């Protein structure tokens with residue numbers, strides 16, 4: 001098959017589906033492809049915290065502000081793709097009180113509504129909280145169901161005219177005289193010609209970059225998540241200490257998801273899955289939430305963060321690499337026309353990343369229409385049953401919310 005499109009988006013995670021939606025809403029002819037089912041990459045394997053920004057408030061002001069802005073927007077547009085639980089930051093007896101105070105003040109400074117409550121009040125909502133809780137603040141964290149979010153975003157893009165192809169791996173980028181002009185796609189799809197190609201392949205961005213002859217220095221880190229049976233937690237729990245292994249517990253309907261770790265990997269497809277990371281995550285989460293030590297495990301899964309780390313941006317250890325995002329216009333950066341990459345970021349900020357990438361591409365293509373993605377609700381986002389049908393249609397099969405999808409009675 002020979003196919004032509006104005007923009008070919010490679011990568012059907014949160015970022016790629018967000019870009020397809022944004023550009024299709026501006027009136028562009030868009031095709032989105034993924035090598036597997038949509039969301040098969042990091043998006044479907046994330047921990048699923050809808051960040052309020054409190055986690056980064058004292059260390060990364062810009063990142064924290066991005067999170068609270070996007071948190072508000074997703075509450076408006078994403079309906080049943082998210083769950084508005086609220087979150088606690090919990091300081092245990094051994095945790096530094098100055099760190100807690102610094103985080104609290106930084107939240108207020110960045111317009112993240114944070115409110116102190118007593119350990120007794122916190123225990124009323126979470127009776128199983130650890131005994132040695134000293135201080136608690138409430139922040140507007142929530143839960144993202146990544147499969148539904150990707151399905152609703154892709155369906156919205158399709159409503160605006162985009163063509164969506166899961167199970168369509170790019171094996172080669174077609175180049176002509178310093179310009180990327182299309183892609184060779186496996187599984188019987190053939191060649192797709194495009195005026196502009198977007199690399200939204202997350203942790204795999206370096207591989208697609210190689211096909212275009214540009215160097216994209218990714219430094220992916222793996223993390224483990226453990227889902228357990230536990231009915232009755234309705235609020236996100238964060239440990240109020242410098243980000244470390246095992247300091248977040250995410251509530252689902254009848255399960256909790258513990259996480260996570262951060263260890264650098266060479267290859268986002270082949271990496272070690274170490275038992276110590278599972279044990280440590282359970283132990284650490286159980287310090288704050290003791291049922292985690294005993295609750296029956298339902299699934300353990302791993303994901304790889306799409307961290308971008310050019311030499312000048314490195315700040316030290318794996319947790320120090322920026323979680324911010326970068327739009328790389330390869331014409332400006334490398335002299336390769338028709339090719340843009342978007343790397344880094346968080347699922348919480350995927351819409352903002354998509355808007356920034358779409359702005360850059362629209363400008364390259366001479367399109368004046370602004371982004372319209374902040375106000376209009378995502379397609380079917382109020383209807384969990386329809387969302388779960390879309391999840392099946394787009395072949396979305398991520399472990400992150402496997403217990404939630406299809407559970408509507």
Ligand SMILES: Cc1cc2nc3c(=O)[nH]c(=O)nc-3n(C[C@H](O)[C@H](O)[C@H](O)COP(=O)(O)OP(=O)(O)OC[C@H]3O[C@@H](n4cnc5c(N)ncnc54)[C@H](O)[C@@H]3O)c2cc1C
Pocket residue numbers: 010011012013014015016033034035036038039040041042043044045046047048049050051168169170171200201202203204208221222223224260261302303304305306344345346347348349
């Ligand atoms: C352990 C862990 C926990 C996390 N927790 C959170 C959290 O709680 N909250 C939060 O906001 N963020 C979290 N994140 C970060 C977040 O999940 C990611 O930043 C985000 O999902 C990345 O989305 P993406 O679309 O950029 O990449 P991906 O979802 O990885 O999408 C890239 C897609 O490109 C496709 N692809 C690759 N190569 C090709 C090819 N050759 N041809 C076609 N398709 C290709 C892949 O199949 C993949 O689907 C977490 C990440 C990890 C690893």
